[in-house]
Amino acid sequence: EADIYQTPRYLVIGTGKKITLECSQTMGHDKMYWYQQDPGMELHLIHYSYGVNSTEKGDLSSESTVSRIRTEHFPLTLESARPSHTSQYLCASSESGSEKLFFGSGTQLSVL
Amino acid sequence: SQKIEQNSEALNIQEGKTATLTCNYTNYSPAYLQWYRQDPGRGPVFLLLIRENEKEKRKERLKVTFDTTLKQSLFHITASQPADSATYLCAPGESSARQLTFGSGTQLTVLP
Structure with missing residues (x-):
């Protein structure tokens, strides 16, 4: 069983609001990724990180931003x-x- | 450009039969290929990885083949069960790539 957690599970919000999607893992993994997926479609990589203070944009352009201040978060x-x-x-x-x-x-x- | 093609149509099979899913890729030189299972509204779960120097790999009722000449991987589920119903994703991996790209998946339904 993977120890990687995302919150919230569901989020309904109005236009213009600022949101933060949380992701934490307890496995001590150096590499972390964010994928975006529409129903019935493939996963698209939007951000990845190979370690603390390292972040890169993925193939799919996204207006979102990420941070990696701690290994697990x-x-x-x-x-x-x-x-x-x-x-x-x-x-x-x-x-x-x-x-x-x-x-x-x-x-x-x-x-x- | 690089492309991953999986069975374009959803696959319905009768319980107890063998399901065969296809993954074709172009403009890739993968060192390995992974298969994942994804249930509705959930994240993918890793099933099997096969390397370029391996022709076949098995895990319980699952079997994967990898033909780098045909640029194709086949994924078999023997003695299929309704619980095997899910979307199956393939992901060819290049050793030089910093990220994994997924196909759009094949939706498998096993009918009781």
């Missing part, structure tokens, strides 16, 4: 939510030297 922030941000956001982690990803249960975000 990789929050994602949207400064001003819009309906186009409605999607499922999945956090994942992996151990250095391992290709296997552990995913959280995701946050389903709906922006009205």
Whole structure:
């Protein structure tokens, strides 16, 4: 069982609000990732981190930002939510030297 | 450009039969290929990884083949059960890549 947690599980919010999606893992993994997934579609990488104070943008352009101040924590922030941000956001982690990803249960975000 | 193609249609099979899912890729030189299972509203769960120098890998009722000449991986579930119903994602991994890219998945339904 993967020890990676995402909160909230569901979030419904109005346009223009600032939101932070939380992701924490207790496995001591160096690498962490944020993927975005629309229903029935593939996962798109939006951010990744290979360690503390290291963050990179993924293939899919996103208006969100991330931070990695602690190994176990990789929050994602949207400064001003819009309906186009409605999607499922999945956090994942992996151990250095391992290709296997552990995913959280995701946050389903709906922006009205 | 790089492309990952999985069975375009959803796959329905009868309980007890063998399900075979296909993953084709283009413009990739993967060192390995991973398969994940995703249930509705949840994050993907790792199932199997097969490396380029391996032809076949098994885990309980699961079997994966990897043909780098055909640029294809096949994923088999033998003696399928209704509990195997889910979406299955393939992800070819290049050793030089810093991130894992996923196919859009095949939705499998096992009918009782």
